[in-house]
Amino acid sequence: MANLEIQDETHAALHLGRSRVVLDISSAYAGSFDPAKSQEAPDRQLQLEWVYGSRGSDCRNNLIYLESSGELVYFMAAVVVLHDVNGGTQRHYTEHTDDVHCIAVHPDRNTLATGQSSGHRKVQGKAHIRVWLADTLQTLHVIGEQDFQRAVCCVAFSSYDKGELLCAVDEANDHHLSVWDWKAEKRLCQAKASKEPIMDVEFNPQEPNAIVSCGRGQISFWTIDDARNLEAKRGTFKDKEAPKYILGLAFSPKGFLVSGDSSGNILIWDKGRNKITRELSGAHSDAVFSLTFLRDGRLVSGGRAGRLVLWDDSCQRKLMDTEVPMAYGAVRCIVQGKGERLYLETIKNCVLEGSFSDGFSPISVGHRDELWGLAVDASGRFLTCGDDRLVALRDPETHKTLWEAQVKQGAHCCSMSPDGNLAIVGSQTGHYIVLDAANSGAVLQTKKISREQIEDIKFSPDGQHVALASRNNKIYIYRVSSNNGQLDLVAKCQGHTSFVTHIDWSADGTLLRSNSGDYELLYWKMPDGQREFDDSVTRDAKWQTGTCCLSFEVAGIWRDANDGTDVNAVCVDAGGTLCAVGDDFGWVNLYSYPCPVAAPDRRQGGGHSSHVTNVAFTPDGKRLISCGGRDMAVMQWLLV
Structure with a gap:
């Protein structure tokens, strides 16, 4: 439950459940603020433009090629994507x-x-x-x-x-x-x-x-009888023990059925019967994850280790094989495109394109585990990172993944330097990881600074300092000495009584504000890290970023039914007119900014199927990026 209570002309108290936060009212509202006043939704709306990744980690057969349109169809979260590979566009069923x-x-x-x-x-x-x-x-x-x-x-x-x-x-x-x-x-x-x-x-x-x-x-072989009953006969394996798992099926144009199992075998079943006619024993060295017949009747099989094998149309002779880059995971699904082109979905939620002769490369790179980390640089490129230890830099204009890096710890948050040369990732184990963002994403430095998870990272406006907020209630201030990733500790901000959740630098780099798990809003002098208690200093401060969920300017985002955990992320656009909010209900919300009034009207974008963990505007104000938690989705929205 959230509401506002006016204490006097310069202060308001925001109540979240049993907690109470005292917030400064900007001088623009002093004496004239009305918490009951309605606020209209912004003129601009959210239009889903692009979905990164596909759900192959725990779903099968999630890839279809439509010959009439040349589109690939696959799903991610609550969205079905129709991806025109040649045209470089996506449509979405939502x-x-x-x-x-x-x-x-x-x-x-x-x-x-x-x-x-x-x-x-x-x-x-x-x-x-x-x-x-x-x-x-x-x-x-x-x-x-x-x-x-x-x-x-x-x-x-x-x-x-x-x-x-x-x-x-x-x-x-x-x-x-x-x-x-x-x-x-x-x-x-x-x-x-x-x-x-x-x-x-x-x-x-x-x-x-x-x-x-x-x-x-x-x-199981099922038949529907005349009385509309389903009857089943179990497949028999002769004198062999049944495989632990039979993972996939495919019918040949010649009428026989093939199945792939967890032991690496491909079984050929008699037409219309529940008996094996032949076995390709050891067709793969490990589980056969995928099977598909091409238009000419040849079979393609994919194994867990990333090996792709082409068989003749009688499934008797191996014609050729190739290795799929294991950085993208084992092949979960195979479909034939135009000519000899093949499209693959992998267990790491990626979609690849290629052929046996040319090899395979990604056309969509996704995360395969929960992700919270999101950062946008001055050029509009954005960085994502998650529990799967994948860090990826993407271009929202071309929808290409510019580079990917695999770090050694589960990643929770990230930030990019103003010049785009450095990226810093905060891990679940209390490490910071500095990467070369300008080139290949190579790791430049890794250091453990806390026993607890790093919750948020922000570079100062001039890029000379970086603040790292930890779950141990502290904020660490480092000087960035050069582009080689060297960081020097200059201060620790100590005063929160719970874990720090979000931080923002002021536009002039002299202040930092922070939120915590017990709903505190504190201010800090930079770069010495001392508390700032002077209301006259904090009241009129302009903020470089607007990601703190608890501030007077965004008090209205807390709806009556919300508790303190229902809002995961906030971002104010560069123009200071829009506020995006990611919540626990799968919505990306868009408000006019500032939004201090109770229950302001909003625009909503649906497509995520779990809590929305992070949101970020691109600097040109044309797009919004959102990340899902358990749905593992990265979505890109146009502001129209």
């Missing part, structure tokens, strides 16, 4: 309300089905399937809002009957497999599939009403 977990394309190659998990929103927060058109992004049907429990983890269209049926697997305890007349939004039949996870499900393109599913220790 009707989902929580994490998308699966996708399938109809035989018409334009109708798509996407399944989501149940979420935290009261409206349409239930697990369901959405059927929609790729060319217009029009939703045709919403299926199963009252039927699925946790999430729809697998979905597939039938192909023998030209796509009249839709099969889905619910990620509930019994992993129910259901078949739907999707045009009528009617469930035709359902059965318990397995107590263990289901990895893949496919309709048999050669037989009516035949479905195959696979998962831990089993592969």
Whole structure:
């Protein structure tokens, strides 16, 4: 619960739950401030421009190529991305309300089905399937809002009957497999599939009403009888022990089925039967993560170690193989593009493009774990870092990743020097890591300064000092001696009674302000680190950045239902007219700035499916970057 209480003409108290913060009122408001006054939303709105990465870390078959438009289709967080690789543009389907977990394309190659998990929103927060058109992004049907429990983890269209049926697997305890007349939004039949996870499900393109599913220790061959009952036969492995996991399925144009397992074997199954006809034993040295048949009938398989193998159309002879750069992770999904071009999705949430002859390079680089770190430099390039230890510098104009660096500790925060030459990353283990931002991202220096996580980092406006806020309640002030990454400690700010969460430098570099976990707002003299208690100094200060969540100018962002943890990040644009807020409910919020009044109107951007951990404007005011926590997404918004 948050509200404002006026104490006198120059002070206000912001209440957050049981905590109370006294804030200075700018002289512009003294004597005339009305906390009950309404404030309109800004004229500009958020339009999703680009999503970085795709969800391959824990989802399968998350890549489709549309021949008619030349677009790749994949999902990240609650957004389905339609990526025109040649045109360098993206379109987005944004009707989902929580994490998308699966996708399938109809035989018409334009109708798509996407399944989501149940979420935290009261409206349409239930697990369901959405059927929609790729060319217009029009939703045709919403299926199963009252039927699925946790999430729809697998979905597939039938192909023998030209796509009249839709099969889905619910990620509930019994992993129910259901078949739907999707045009009528009617469930035709359902059965318990397995107590263990289901990895893949496919309709048999050669037989009516035949479905195959696979998962831990089993592969099941399902048929729909005349009474609309689902019956299953388990696959038999002759005298062999069943694999620990069967991870993927693919039907050959010749009609036979292949499966890949966790032991590196590819099994060929008899047409329409639950028996093995042949085995490619040791096809890979480790788990077979992905299988796809090319248009000419040849098979491509991908292994956990990054090896990609091309087999002939009878799956008897290996034709060639290649290694995929393991910096981007093992191949989770393979699709054929135009000609011999292949597109790969990896378990590190990246999308690669290439061929067996030319090799593979990334066209989209994502994070594979929770991320909080985000920083923008004076040119507009932005840096992200996360628990996966990946640090990446990106260009918002070209959407290219300029460099990537893998650091040794989980990363939590970052900052870039005003000249763009240095980047400093704060780790979960109390280290700072200095990188060469101008070139390759090479690590220049690493030093442990705290036993606790580094929570925030900010360079001074002139770049000569940098402040590092720690979870140990202290702020460390360093002098930046040169571009070689050498930092010299000059002061420690001590006075907070809880961990420091956010810091801002004043525009003239003489002040620092800071927030803490117990909702304090403190001011510090720079660079000596002493407390500043003089209201006349702090009241009229101009701030280089506006990232402190607790200040009078942004008091209105705290809604009545909020507690002190619901707002994760704040950023004020360079023009001082807009304020972006990332919250725990998956929203990117846009307010007019300043916003000191209670419950000001706002614009909202949806697409994240978990807490929004950080937001940052580009210096030209054209774009906003946002980071998701558990959804691992980096999103780029146009301000229109």
